[in-house]
Amino acid sequence: xxxxxxxxxxxxxxxxxxxxxxxxxxxxxxxKFCKTKKDDVFTYNGQSRSALFEGGQTSELxxxxxxxxxxxxxxxxDKVLGDVKVRILETKKVPVEKKRQEKVVEDVYxxxxxxxxxxxxxxxxxxxxxYEEKVEVLYDNSKxxxxxxxxxxxxxxxxxxxxxxxxxxxGEMGCIGVLIQHMPTPKKGx
Amino acid sequence: xxxxxxxxxxxxxxxxxxxxxxxxxxxxNIVIFATKVKTIPMNKTTRYxxxxxxxxxxxxxxxxxxxxxxxxxxxPVDTTTEVKPEVEKFYQIPAPDEMFxxxxxxxxxxxxxxxxxxxxxxxxxSPKSQALNFGIYTGDxxxxxxxxxxxxxxxxxxxxxxxxxxxxxxxxxxxxxVARIQNNLSSSDSLVSITGDSYFTIVDYLEQNGRGKTLALxxxxxxxxxxxxxxxxxxxxxxxxxxxERLADQKxxxxxxxxxxxxxxSDNSVVSTIEDFSGIKNAxxxxxxxxxxxxxxxxxxxxxxxxxxxxxxxxAEQYEAIKKAITELRNKITSNQLS
Numbered sequence: 001x002x003x004x005x006x007x008x009x010x011x012x013x014x015x016x017x018x019x020x021x022x023x024x025x026x027x028x029x030x031x032k033f034c035k036t037k038k039d040d041v042f043t044y045n046g047q048s049r050s051a052l053f054e055g056g057q058t059s060e061l062x063x064x065x066x067x068x069x070x071x072x073x074x075x076x077x078d079k080v081l082g083d084v085k086v087r088i089l090e091t092k093k094v095p096v097e098k099k100r101q102e103k104v105v106e107d108v109y110x111x112x113x114x115x116x117x118x119x120x121x122x123x124x125x126x127x128x129x130x131y132e133e134k135v136e137v138l139y140d141n142s143k144x145x146x147x148x149x150x151x152x153x154x155x156x157x158x159x160x161x162x163x164x165x166x167x168x169x170x171g172e173m174g175c176i177g178v179l180i181q182h183m184p185t186p187k188k189g190x
Numbered sequence: 191x192x193x194x195x196x197x198x199x200x201x202x203x204x205x206x207x208x209x210x211x212x213x214x215x216x217x218x219n220i221v222i223f224a225t226k227v228k229t230i231p232m233n234k235t236t237r238y239x240x241x242x243x244x245x246x247x248x249x250x251x252x253x254x255x256x257x258x259x260x261x262x263x264x265x266p267v268d269t270t271t272e273v274k275p276e277v278e279k280f281y282q283i284p285a286p287d288e289m290f291x292x293x294x295x296x297x298x299x300x301x302x303x304x305x306x307x308x309x310x311x312x313x314x315x316s317p318k319s320q321a322l323n324f325g326i327y328t329g330d331x332x333x334x335x336x337x338x339x340x341x342x343x344x345x346x347x348x349x350x351x352x353x354x355x356x357x358x359x360x361x362x363x364x365x366x367x368v369a370r371i372q373n374n375l376s377s378s379d380s381l382v383s384i385t386g387d388s389y390f391t392i393v394d395y396l397e398q399n400g401r402g403k404t405l406a407l408x409x410x411x412x413x414x415x416x417x418x419x420x421x422x423x424x425x426x427x428x429x430x431x432x433x434x435e436r437l438a439d440q441k442x443x444x445x446x447x448x449x450x451x452x453x454x455x456s457d458n459s460v461v462s463t464i465e466d467f468s469g470i471k472n473a474x475x476x477x478x479x480x481x482x483x484x485x486x487x488x489x490x491x492x493x494x495x496x497x498x499x500x501x502x503x504x505x506a507e508q509y510e511a512i513k514k515a516i517t518e519l520r521n522k523i524t525s526n527q528l529s
Contacts, residue, residue, distance in 0.1 A: 027397060027398050028394060043291075044390075045284065045285075045288070046282075046284060046285030046288070046386075046393070047284060047285075057278075059277065059279075059280065060279045060280065062280065062281045062446060062449070063446075064282070064283060064439075064443045064446055066284075066292075066436060067435065067436075067439065070492075088495075090484045092484075136484040138484060138493075138495050139486065150493065151492060152493035152494065152495050153492060153495070154495055155494055155496030156497040157435075157502070158442070158484075158495065158497070158501070159442045159445065159446065160495075163277075182288070
């Protein structure tokens with residue numbers, strides 16, 4: 001019995017620190033596992049993040065990138081999740097005008113502007129402006145040998161969407177880390 | 191014994207990677223397995239070890255995550271209709287240190303009068319005020335570090351720690367971080383790196399401990415302080431200057447900040463903070479945002495993302511309106527005048 005108690009205690013010591021903490025384990029995944037070049041001139045960007053994914057699940061990391069900066073995005077993932085499809089999108093809210101017709105009943109007036117007591121049905125066309133999200137794909141790693149690292153320069157500031165989809169089937173779970181780094185775009189020439 | 195071990199290991203690994211639905215099935219398997227253990231001929235140690243492993247497996251079960259609103263096991267699943275799940279969106283905003291590195295590079299001078307004195311710290315009593323001013327002080331900490339104001343950095347690090355203590359997140363800091371600051375006073379790069387690390391440690395800590403609401407308020411305070419320092423450091427409006435352009439681009443950052451706060455609208459403090467920021471939001475909404483065609487081209491092995499037209503333009507009047515709105519709200523927060 002003593003041996004059993006000891007074994008249970010040892011197992012508990014191993015397990016308890018991770019209990020209720022599996023998702024938290026993913027939190028710093030990008031800091032631990034997304035390796036980049038050692039001779040780095042890039043600076044860590046606070047928009048980096050990690051999360052727990054299920055195979056086939058798509059999640060979006062919406063970041064802000066500034067004009068005149070170079071960015072490097074490095075993706076790292078647990079092997080169980082397979083290849084990760086990475087797309088960089090730009091979403092814009094585009095005004096869309098929609099016309100609808102509305103029937104109203106109006107009083108009929110005579111030539112002097114007095115109501116005749118009759119009514120008529122009038123069809124009014126109402127134009128409403130709504131904003132729809134338009135998505136433009138700036139980068140797709142499936143067209144870049146499934147690269148897990150991409151560098152880009154920003155000529156204009158943008159809100160970018162990093163869209164990630166692990167290829168593994170549903171039921172497979174693991175961490176994905178997104179390490180973002182930045183630096184001022186180097187100036188060329190004298 | 192070896193067979194028994196591998197069986198137990200299989201259960202543990204299986205549990206660590208399964209979805210909740212499958213997990214429940216696995217737990218069912220474990221129970222069946224546990225009842226069968228008694229009937230399997232083995233010595234006492236092996237039996238107890240098996241029982242211990244089952245205990246561990248059960249303890250690991252809640253760690254497998256998944257939200258509480260997942261489909262129960264006995265709900266029939268429609269296999270003929272493909273339902274595309276709504277994509278989960280995470281909104282991020284750049285940390286204050288990025289802005290201060292940018293303005294330092296632009297030749298701006300350090301101005302001590304722009305930061306919130308640490309003596310004000312005891313005024314902040316309500317959790318909302320503490321969280322917002324925690325953000326304000328983290329912004330000040332990043333500012334002092336970026337401009338190599340070593341003594342002020344120590345002082346503001348102390349203020350941030352004290353407020354963290356009041357917010358119940360003191361364990362986000364440890365003594366090694368304090369020691370790192372004291373040991374690197376002569377190196378501005380290290381100081382910026384350490385204060386940056388401390389900011390990200392706090393962010394991680396709040397996320398890991400389910401304090402998203404506090405993080406939303408802290409991020410709002412940090413962003414506001416960096417904006418306050420920038421608008422009050424600019425001497426003359428020049429629409430083409432990099433600092434003004436970067437200020438106009440904060441329209442994008444503010445959008446993400448508001449979206450992030452919108453995730454926590456179940457909390458009254460966050461809702462009232464969104465309202466507090468509405469003046470600044472309105473001022474930024476006046477900026478003209480031209481939606482040119484996005485461009486993506488590859489030059490010398492490097493991707494270049496741009497736009498056919500400049501994205502955000504700002505006039506002197508709009509700049510003054512933004513400056514006024516930022517200054518008013520920041521001073522309300524630091525003087526504890528928010529409801």
